[in-house]
Amino acid sequence: MGVSRFLNGFVSGTVCSAFAFIFYNRFTIDMTDEKYTFRKLHAKEAPRLRAVDSGTALKLRGSEILKYGIPDRGLDARLYENHVLCYDQAKKTPIWVAEHITKADLKGPANRRNCNFNIDPTLDPFFTSHVSDYKGSGWSRGHMAPAGDNKYSQDAMEETFYYTNIVPQDVNNNGGFWNRLEMYCRDLTDKFSEVRVISGPLMLPVQEEEGTKKFVKYEVIGNSSVAVPTHLFKVIAAESPQTPGSPVAVGAFIVPNKPIEGSAQLVEYEVKLEELEKSAGIYFLPQLPASKRVDLCSVDSCKLIPQETLELFFITRKLENAETLQRLESAWKDLDRRSLIPDDYMISIYKKKKESLMNK
Amino acid sequence: MGVSRFLNGFVSGTVCSAFAFIFYNRFTIDMTDEKYTFRKLHAKEAPRLRAVDSGTALKLRGSEILKYGIPDRGLDARLYENHVLCYDQAKKTPIWVAEHITKADLKGPANRRNCNFNIDPTLDPFFTSHVSDYKGSGWSRGHMAPAGDNKYSQDAMEETFYYTNIVPQDVNNNGGFWNRLEMYCRDLTDKFSEVRVISGPLMLPVQEEEGTKKFVKYEVIGNSSVAVPTHLFKVIAAESPQTPGSPVAVGAFIVPNKPIEGSAQLVEYEVKLEELEKSAGIYFLPQLPASKRVDLCSVDSCKLIPQETLELFFITRKLENAETLQRLESAWKDLDRRSLIPDDYMISIYKKKKESLMNK
Numbered sequence: 001m002g003v004s005r006f007l008n009g010f011v012s013g014t015v016c017s018a019f020a021f022i023f024y025n026r027f028t029i030d031m032t033d034e035k036y037t038f039r040k041l042h043a044k045e046a047p048r049l050r051a052v053d054s055g056t057a058l059k060l061r062g063s064e065i066l067k068y069g070i071p072d073r074g075l076d077a078r079l080y081e082n083h084v085l086c087y088d089q090a091k092k093t094p095i096w097v098a099e100h101i102t103k104a105d106l107k108g109p110a111n112r113r114n115c116n117f118n119i120d121p122t123l124d125p126f127f128t129s130h131v132s133d134y135k136g137s138g139w140s141r142g143h144m145a146p147a148g149d150n151k152y153s154q155d156a157m158e159e160t161f162y163y164t165n166i167v168p169q170d171v172n173n174n175g176g177f178w179n180r181l182e183m184y185c186r187d188l189t190d191k192f193s194e195v196r197v198i199s200g201p202l203m204l205p206v207q208e209e210e211g212t213k214k215f216v217k218y219e220v221i222g223n224s225s226v227a228v229p230t231h232l233f234k235v236i237a238a239e240s241p242q243t244p245g246s247p248v249a250v251g252a253f254i255v256p257n258k259p260i261e262g263s264a265q266l267v268e269y270e271v272k273l274e275e276l277e278k279s280a281g282i283y284f285l286p287q288l289p290a291s292k293r294v295d296l297c298s299v300d301s302c303k304l305i306p307q308e309t310l311e312l313f314f315i316t317r318k319l320e321n322a323e324t325l326q327r328l329e330s331a332w333k334d335l336d337r338r339s340l341i342p343d344d345y346m347i348s349i350y351k352k353k354k355e356s357l358m359n360k
Numbered sequence: 361m362g363v364s365r366f367l368n369g370f371v372s373g374t375v376c377s378a379f380a381f382i383f384y385n386r387f388t389i390d391m392t393d394e395k396y397t398f399r400k401l402h403a404k405e406a407p408r409l410r411a412v413d414s415g416t417a418l419k420l421r422g423s424e425i426l427k428y429g430i431p432d433r434g435l436d437a438r439l440y441e442n443h444v445l446c447y448d449q450a451k452k453t454p455i456w457v458a459e460h461i462t463k464a465d466l467k468g469p470a471n472r473r474n475c476n477f478n479i480d481p482t483l484d485p486f487f488t489s490h491v492s493d494y495k496g497s498g499w500s501r502g503h504m505a506p507a508g509d510n511k512y513s514q515d516a517m518e519e520t521f522y523y524t525n526i527v528p529q530d531v532n533n534n535g536g537f538w539n540r541l542e543m544y545c546r547d548l549t550d551k552f553s554e555v556r557v558i559s560g561p562l563m564l565p566v567q568e569e570e571g572t573k574k575f576v577k578y579e580v581i582g583n584s585s586v587a588v589p590t591h592l593f594k595v596i597a598a599e600s601p602q603t604p605g606s607p608v609a610v611g612a613f614i615v616p617n618k619p620i621e622g623s624a625q626l627v628e629y630e631v632k633l634e635e636l637e638k639s640a641g642i643y644f645l646p647q648l649p650a651s652k653r654v655d656l657c658s659v660d661s662c663k664l665i666p667q668e669t670l671e672l673f674f675i676t677r678k679l680e681n682a683e684t685l686q687r688l689e690s691a692w693k694d695l696d697r698r699s700l701i702p703d704d705y706m707i708s709i710y711k712k713k714k715e716s717l718m719n720k
Contacts, residue, residue, distance in 0.1 A: 073641060221573075279450065285431075
């Protein structure tokens with residue numbers, strides 16, 4: 001009786017039928033998904049769940065239990081111009097953000113100076129974080145899909161400034177080690193025609209004292225209680241598919257969300273993909289069998305550009321963009337402050353700029 | 361080029377086409393789901409994402425980014441004989457467990473003494489918790505769908521002993537306040553013909569000192585790092601749909617995962633559904649509009665059976681089941697230890713049992 005009443009309800013009403021659609025599809029996925037091969041392996045142990053003839057009864061019971069819908073923890077994937085992400089409605093940060101980087105994406109006129117951090121207009125406002133959560137928190141707004149991977153399109157770059165793509169990140173880490181890791185991913189396009197990167201936050205437990213209990217502890221900031229990750233991860237999958245049969249170079253990295261020494265090497269943060277997957281509770285590359293993978297750091301040096309080079313690059317940019325003599329001199333003094341030695345190119349920029357500013 | 365190669369790949373191979381199926385469906389859900397009305401509201405602000413003519417291009421780009429599949433955080437809903445749940449592959453506990461309780465489910469021969477805790481044969485073993493995680497941890501194995509809601513079927517009851525339905529729970533809370541809350545849900549079937557309950561763990565932040573930062577801190581146990589929730593929640597939706605137009609009585613409760621005084625009242629733990637939803641990041645009843653809800657504790661007393669009654673009930677059962685004089689006397693002394701006063705029924709059970717055991 002309850003069942004037939006329920007099915008009646010399904011037939012009328014657009015909201016209900018939308019739900020029926022989702023419901024049917026999700027359970028179809030549940031039952032037939034090729035990915036879940038363990039279901040087949042264990043079919044004998046769980047005959048009740050897998051038996052084809054009991055499928056319909058189970059679905060009806062499921063519909064009865066979930067009369068008011070499948071509890072909604074958000075979409076599995078949110079699609080943007082040049083990235084895809086899954087959002088954590090509880091932590092108010094992304095869970096993972098996926099990109100596909102080619103040389104073509106890295107060239108173009110898009111400029112981050114024209115971008116502003118924004119609430120994602122496609123996200124339910126009930127679950128968003130806000131600028132006010134970050135303000136005064138001591139944490140910077142860290143992009144998971146970096147702005148710099150979207151030089152080809154101002155629109156795509158702007159979408160990386162949505163809060164759905166942002167986590168609270170240590171400011172030094174954000175501008176330092178993590179920045180260099182992002183540059184490394186871009187530089188991989190010199191060697192591989194396609195580079196896929198999945199980035200996200202992680203909460204890892206620590207043992208407070210030897211032999212004692214393990215705890216996960218993380219700060220939450222602002223009225224929205226945005227979760228500050230203890231670590232950040234990147235999964236890199238690089239390949240040149242025009243060479244048939246060549247494996248995909250895969251590296252998984254876990255980086256603590258804190259300042260990291262300029263001398264640190266990327267390989268120190270490499271972990272087995274499976275280790276990261278177990279902690280995160282996510283299979284990151286479900287359709288790429290282990291047999292088709294090769295360790296990235298065995299086919300590439302996994303060397304980041306030196307911290308010094310990065311700093312020299314930033315100072316050069318400051319010199320080039322200085323609009324007053326005062327700013328020019330301040331940028332020049334940065335070299336001393338950081339014990340950096342300018343090369344001939346920098347010296348020539350400094351001299352030319354000084355001359356032109358003095359003649360103004 | 362990359363796109364056409366990719367689409368080619370899709371056509372051949374069952375694994376790939378299974379993925380294509382999911383991929384297509386998920387993004388179809390993304391684009392058309394009636395539930396996400398905010399998408400329509402914000403259509404003007406995000407024309408690129410919503411424009412129908414750009415849909416195909418976006419999907420193709422999405423397929424390219426996610427060439428190796430949508431990162432897989434597990435199914436949205438796992439279907440069992442008499443409950444449905446969503447599992448947290450990172451925390452190794454359920455996220456939510458949904459039930460539909462009627463009087464019929466509560467009668468029958470199923471017995472929890474014949475049940476054992478088991479690994480869920482339908483879960484990927486990579487993400488399961490194990491008996492060894494709980495052993496010696498100091499935490500009990502707390503059912504989210506209670507065994508006692510499945511008296512009608514031994515099979516259904518056994519499935520509640522799968523680790524997918526279990527969280528590390530304070531033992532006193534498990535056998536005390538939480539137990540009484542579960543009984544309350546069952547007793548609601550006296551008043552309402554259909555009772556739906558969604559239960560699960562929660563991680564709530566605390567401010568360590570006034571005016572300081574807020575932190576979420578929780579223990580993880582065992583080699584699998586099973587997350588010990590700081591709190592547990594229950595959403596109750598009770599109705600008698602045979603009375604047309606009557607609202608659904610909804611109550612949301614958050615209970616700390618620690619011992620709770622016998623004198624505590626359920627209403628002390630009631631919260632607004634929206635408050636729980638914001639913390640959990642889940643819409644629990646996405647298809648039940650607020651206008652069709654009424655506060656459960658305004659139409660029902662929300663009174664749990666007294667802790668004393670529960671203890672008297674357990675001691676009565678011990679008296680009835682005692683197989684030796686020693687056990688009988690020990691159960692009888694429990695009354696003194698807990699300052700409980702036996703009623704005439706208990707006294708008569710004790711006397712009869714004593715006589716029969718002495719005559720053995």
